[in-house]
Amino acid sequence: MDETAPQKGTVTQRAIDRIKAMIGEGRLEPGQRLPTERDLAVQLGISRSSMREAIRALTVLGVLEARHGSGIYVTQLEAGDLLETFGVVADLSRGPQLVELLEVRRILESTATALAAARITSDQLAEVEKHLTAMNATEDPEVILAHDLAFHREIATAAGNETMAAILDGLSSRTFRARVWRGYQEEGAFARTRREHAAIHRALVARDPEAARAAAAAHVGEVEQWLRSQVVDEVR
Amino acid sequence: MDETAPQKGTVTQRAIDRIKAMIGEGRLEPGQRLPTERDLAVQLGISRSSMREAIRALTVLGVLEARHGSGIYVTQLEAGDLLETFGVVADLSRGPQLVELLEVRRILESTATALAAARITSDQLAEVEKHLTAMNATEDPEVILAHDLAFHREIATAAGNETMAAILDGLSSRTFRARVWRGYQEEGAFARTRREHAAIHRALVARDPEAARAAAAAHVGEVEQWLRSQVVDEVR
């Protein structure tokens, strides 16, 4: 008879759903400050410990942000906030799943590059060129990797879809690429990578979407094929 | 001088990173059982409360799975486990971001459908047809939605990339589509949806990737355009 006790799942899970629902229904706006942990616990009729677990869960999901000594706030719920967790997938995937992930990236990256070719502004293009030259001016793998990431990041942003850019960012996270690169660049793929980047840049300058799509697909596809061959060799 | 105390961030965050690292380094295999919460807390030198928060965080990320009374286990780390959080993004996004998300889905869904046209087996095709007829045989929006989801799910699976299928699943989660459909289907889009599904099915039967890509892109694009017009009207 107690309508307040459907009792499904753990209390923490229920608290997570309650808060998610509040945000979904618009009762909590982005950037807004939540009641204190202690108050929230009382409101939902659970202990502060359980409430903290719920808050921690929503924090790692990029929905909430806890500031020590200040309070708990709803994030802006932008692509960057919510898709940060996507990096975890890339970091923990392995073997065949890594290849699949790279295939997804190839599809999105080629489309994003094609869109960028049609929409990129001269300012953005200048930024892309900056990373391209910086990338070619050093031999430090760390620096190269950083500019490589920024190179593609800038292009994805120029495509005009922040959500897609955020996903691609996750699919190219530092640890993910570092893992793949470790063996890849030992096969003299440096020069090839530079040629591919140059081809992408040319297509952008020419504002040729089809050429850009092809160049980007080939670029990611190279790594993808190499990885595919590596996975096959993993007999263990 | 104390090398055991780099002291970066909260202890809970450190615990999360430690466990993630253990899995990344292969010290924890998929399916393996972890030490008890109490033991883990001692090992990492933190309290059980903090350790529980870390475990809860990794649980919602789909990395760990806690079974009451039994223990904590590493998931299989498959696409489905890790990409479940993708649904949260779809559920909490709104306005322009929803359009961007649908654009991503259009890109992936069209490619997946094209791949499926080339690779789908007769068994899988029969399954697709089952959902297609079931979807056309009822007027119950709930049932239609369920079969619609399964229809696209089956196609994505036939494309041979489980990771992509899992992402598309998240991008088509129940609450996400229910929200969009609420107003969409009131404009007599039912008949159109059926025609589009039929077109996709025809392309699959004909094993025509290009036709399949076009049909899928048009299908998602329809909803996307409608949503785009709705967002523009939201003056608030």
Added chain:
DNA sequence: ACCACCCGAGTGGTCGGACCACTATGGCTA
């Protein structure tokens, strides 16, 4: 009147312990 400083109330972060709910295993009983 202004400003820099300081302090205390309020907040999230951490801890330890207690107890509850559930699972699984082994021995005991029929």
Added chain:
DNA sequence: TAGCCATAGTGGTCCGACCACTCGGGTGGT
């Protein structure tokens, strides 16, 4: 031998205390 069941061990929940940090208002000096 088959089935039951007591029990140890596990995750789930709660409590209360204290720590670390933020922030705003009061205080003192200029």
